[in-house]
Amino acid sequence: METIKNYLDNMFANLPHTDEVLKAKNELSQMMEDKYNELIEEGKTENEAVGIVISEFGNLNEIADDLGINETVKQVNENPVYANARKITPEGAIKYLKDNSKASFLRALGVFLCIVSIIPAVCVSALVDADYLEEWIEDVVGVSTIFPIILIAVILFVISNSIMKKWKFIKNELVVLDYQTASQIKFDMDNNSKVYAVIRAVGIVLCAICWLPAAILSEINFDEDIRVFTEEIASPVALFSLVAVGVLLIVVSTGVMKGYKTLTKASDGNTMVGSYVNEGVKVYKDQKTEDIMKLYWPTVTCIYLIESFLTFNWGSSWLIWPIAGVIKYLIDTATMETKKF
Numbered sequence: 244m245e246t247i248k249n250y251l252d253n254m255f256a257n258l259p260h261t262d263e264v265l266k267a268k269n270e271l272s273q274m275m276e277d278k279y280n281e282l283i284e285e286g287k288t289e290n291e292a293v294g295i296v297i298s299e300f301g302n303l304n305e306i307a308d309d310l311g312i313n314e315t316v317k318q319v320n321e322n323p324v325y326a327n328a329r330k331i332t333p334e335g336a337i338k339y340l341k342d343n344s345k346a347s348f349l350r351a352l353g354v355f356l357c358i359v360s361i362i363p364a365v366c367v368s369a370l371v372d373a374d375y376l377e378e379w380i381e382d383v384v385g386v387s388t389i390f391p392i393i394l395i396a397v398i399l400f401v402i403s404n405s406i407m408k409k410w411k412f413i414k415n416e417l418v419v420l421d422y423q424t425a426s427q428i429k430f431d432m433d434n435n436s437k438v439y440a441v442i443r444a445v446g447i448v449l450c451a452i453c454w455l456p457a458a459i460l461s462e463i464n465f466d467e468d469i470r471v472f473t474e475e476i477a478s479p480v481a482l483f484s485l486v487a488v489g490v491l492l493i494v495v496s497t498g499v500m501k502g503y504k505t506l507t508k509a510s511d512g513n514t515m516v517g518s519y520v521n522e523g524v525k526v527y528k529d530q531k532t533e534d535i536m537k538l539y540w541p542t543v544t545c546i547y548l549i550e551s552f553l554t555f556n557w558g559s560s561w562l563i564w565p566i567a568g569v570i571k572y573l574i575d576t577a578t579m580e581t582k583k584f
Contacts, residue, residue, distance in 0.1 A: 246293050247275050249423060258315060267310035275300050329412060330419045331506070333427050339410055340431070340502050346403040347498025351491045353399035358487035360392035365479045413505060420506075432503040439496040446492030449485045450544070456481035486544070532578045536571075543567040 251272055258264045275296050282292035300306060307316040331339070412418075420428070457478035527533040547563045 267312045333424045336424050342406050343502030344499050346406040347495050349399045349403040351494035353396040355487045355491040356392050356396040360389045362483050363388040366476050439500050442492050443496040446489040449489030453482045453485035
């Protein structure tokens with residue numbers, strides 16, 4: 244009977260999500276169930292009964308008139324959008340989500356490398372200022388470490404983009420999902436959303452407390468020789484490391500969940516299967532606002548780092564983060580809406 248149910252779901256997958264269609268689906272479901280039970284009572288095997296039921300009721304074009312949805316089925320069949328829509332199988336959905344996760348990690352790792360690339364130069368600069376190293380070493384280390392690390396990061400970005408290149412059609416075209424695929428996506432998204440929400444929260448916390456090691460070390464009375472290593476080296480290393488790890492976690496978690504949303508947004512939310520998998524997502528009302536808000540957190544991070552390094556007021560500069568969070572919440576409340584795609 245489960246086979247019949249799945250077949251029925253796929254029959255109605257691309258029909259509009261209306262009361263008329265829902266009524267027709269329920270009627271056909273009851274007819275198929277009654278016929279199946281009748282065949283089982285006659286001594287047919289389960290496989291034989293399923294085959295007979297599907298052969299008798301499996302062509303929606305033939306029974307649409309009896310169900311009162313003949314015009315609806317005709318309109319869908321003649322709609323070139325659905326005729327040319329790409330179908331994604333459960334295997335295809337799994338492959339897309341795996342590729343998206345891999346690309347998200349590579350992209351996050353690239354961002355991580357960009358942030359930590361400055362650490363060797365900062366350490367050497369502190370040692371030069373303390374007369375432990377000669378000045379020419381600072382220039383050599385700066386060139387020989389920053390640019391190679393940035394180059395590796397760029398290569399990771401390129402690989403990430405190449406992995407997702409073959410999936411561009413999901414964003415640009417209508418994608419048709421059967422109920423099996425839609426159920427799998429929804430199940431995985433519900434299971435993973437809490438996990439990645441925690442990962443993202445940890446990343447935000449790490450960024451918010453990146454000032455803490457510097458604040459703690461500045462309050463400890465070290466000898467002058469040791470202070471060079473604690474305040475001038477350990478503090479910035481800890482700061483950039485915490486920010487780098489925090490941003491990595493944020494980028495990974497956001498990227499993975501975005502993969503689920505992209506897949507569900509590609510399905511038409513007005514169809515039976517589309518309304519099932521696409522519960523609606525928060526989007527900005529206009530493209531200009533969305534483009535501006537993409538730069539919001541990077542801008543906040545830059546302001547935080549610039550203000551902190553210029554003033555060395557780590558004890559209070561962290562307040563930028565909760566203030567920025569409140570401001571973003573107010574902006575999102577005013578400029579976002581729930582939309583089905």
